[in-house]
Amino acid sequence: MRIRAVALTAALALATLLAPAAASAATARASLTEIEGDVMCVACHESLSVAESPQADSERAYIRLLIAQGENEPQIERALVGQYGASVLALPPAHGFNLTVYILPPLILVIGIATLVITLPKWRRRAQAAAQTPLPAGPPLDPGDARRLDEDLARHE
Amino acid sequence: MVAAVALLALLAFGVEGQGTSSSIDAQVARGVWPVAPDANLALPVLGSSRSESLDDFRGKVVVLNVFASWCDPCRAEAPILARTERAIVKHDATIVGVTYLDNSDSSEQFVRQEHITYPVLRDVSGSFVRSFGTTGVPETFVIDRQGHIVALRRYQLDNQWLSQTLPRVLAERS
Numbered sequence: 001m002r003i004r005a006v007a008l009t010a011a012l013a014l015a016t017l018l019a020p021a022a023a024s025a026a027t028a029r030a031s032l033t034e035i036e037g038d039v040m041c042v043a044c045h046e047s048l049s050v051a052e053s054p055q056a057d058s059e060r061a062y063i064r065l066l067i068a069q070g071e072n073e074p075q076i077e078r079a080l081v082g083q084y085g086a087s088v089l090a091l092p093p094a095h096g097f098n099l100t101v102y103i104l105p106p107l108i109l110v111i112g113i114a115t116l117v118i119t120l121p122k123w124r125r126r127a128q129a130a131a132q133t134p135l136p137a138g139p140p141l142d143p144g145d146a147r148r149l150d151e152d153l154a155r156h157e
Numbered sequence: 158m159v160a161a162v163a164l165l166a167l168l169a170f171g172v173e174g175q176g177t178s179s180s181i182d183a184q185v186a187r188g189v190w191p192v193a194p195d196a197n198l199a200l201p202v203l204g205s206s207r208s209e210s211l212d213d214f215r216g217k218v219v220v221l222n223v224f225a226s227w228c229d230p231c232r233a234e235a236p237i238l239a240r241t242e243r244a245i246v247k248h249d250a251t252i253v254g255v256t257y258l259d260n261s262d263s264s265e266q267f268v269r270q271e272h273i274t275y276p277v278l279r280d281v282s283g284s285f286v287r288s289f290g291t292t293g294v295p296e297t298f299v300i301d302r303q304g305h306i307v308a309l310r311r312y313q314l315d316n317q318w319l320s321q322t323l324p325r326v327l328a329e330r331s
Contacts, residue, residue: 042258042283043293055258058227062260083260085282 030073035063038077038091042084059084181290181306190305193221193298194288200278203256204265209278211253211304218250218326219300220319223286225259226267230313231295235271241319242275248327249302255280257294301326 033049041051041059048056062083066076080088092098141149184191196215199208211219222238224231242252254277256264261279268277280286289298289306299308299322308322 054227054229055225058225058259058263062262065262083281084258087283 030067030071030076032060032063032067035073035076036060038073039063039080039088040090042088047090059088179290182309182311185306185309190301190307193300193304193306195285196304198285200255200280200285203254203261203268203277203279209276211300214251214253215304216249216302218245218248218302218323220245220250220252220323221255221289221298221300222252222314223255223257223289223291223294223296223298224267225257225294226263227259228257228294232267232271234295234313234315235267235273237314237316237319239272239274241323242273245323245327250323250327251275253278255286257286257291258283299323299326301329 036049037047039048039059040046041048041053041056043055044051044053048059059080063076063080066079071079077089086092092101094102181191193211196211199210201208211221220238220241222234224235226232238252238254245251252275254268254273254275256277256279259267264277264279267273278285286296289296293311295313297310297314298306301307307326310318
C-alpha cells in the first residue's frame with residue numbers, strides 16, 4: 001500500500017514536470033514573422049521581413065499556406081529551398097564553401113585578439129624604453145642662430 | 158595583396174555576369190545569332206516528375222517564355238502565348254515556359270487559370286535563366302530549329318512583336 005502511494009506520487013510529480021514541455025511541443029506552431037526574418041525575398045535580394053514586392057507577397061502567401069498545413073519551421077524552410085533554391089535562406093546551410101561564412105568571422109576575431117595580445121605588450125615595452133632613453137643632443141647652434149632665437153623668444157614673452 | 162586580388166576577381170565576376178545579357182542582346186541585334194546557352198540542362202517539368210532540356214526540342218522552333226505567377230505583365234501576355242501555341246504547333250514549333258523565382262503551387266495555378274497547354278519547366282536555382290541574362294520577368298527568346306537565339310524580348314510581348322518575328326523563323330526548315 002505504501003509502495004503504491006510512493007509510486008503514484010512519483011508518477012504525478014513526473015507528469016507535472018513533463019506536462020509543460022509536452023504542451024509546448026504540441027502547441028509549437030511556425031510563425032510567419034519568425035520565418036520572414038530567416039528567409040530572403042529572392043527577387044529583391046533583401047530580407048522577406050522588409051521586402052515589399054509581388055514576389056515577396058507570393059513567397060509570404062506560400063509560407064502562410066504551409067503554416068496552415070501544419071508544417072513546422074524547419075519543414076517550411078526546407079520547402080522554400082525546394083521551391084526557390086538555397087538562396088532563399090538568409091544564412092546559407094553550413095556545409096561546403098558556405099562553411100566559410102560561419103568559420104571566417106570568429107577565426108578573424110581570434111587571430112585579431114591573438115595579434116593584439118602578442119603585440120600590445122611589445123609596443124608598450126618599446127614605448128617605455130623609448131621614454132626612458134634620453135634624446136641625443138643635436139649639433140650646437142651657431143652663435144648667430146642662437147642670438148636670433150633668443151631675440152624671437154624675447155619678442156613672444 | 159590577397160584582398161586586392163579578391164576584389165579584382167569579384168569585379169571580373171560582376172563584369173562577366175553583366176556581359177551575359179548584353180552579349181546575347183548585342184549579338185542578336187547585329188544578326189549574329191548565338192547558340193542558346195545551357196541547352197542540355199534538364200529542368201523539372203511543372204506538375205510532373207519528368208525533366209526536359211532545350212535539346213529535347215531540337216528541330217522545333219521554340220518560343221522560350223520566362224514568367225512568374227506573381228508578375229502582372231506575365232499574366233497580361235499569357236493569353237497571347239496560349240493563342241500563339243495553338244497557331245504554331247502545326248509548324249513544328251512550340252512555346253516552352255520557364256518559371257522564374259516562383260513556387261510550383263502558384264505556377265500550376267497560373268497554368269490552369271491561363272489555360273496553358275505548352276510545357277512549363279521549373280528553374281529552381283535560377284541558373285538556366287541567368288545564362289540567358291534574365292534578371293526580371295517576363296522575357297521571351299525565339300530559338301530556331303538549329304538552337305540559335307534569333308530574337309528576344311526583355312519585357313512584355315505583344316501580338317505585333319510575335320507576328321514580326323515568328324513567320325520568318327517558322328518558314329526555315331532544319
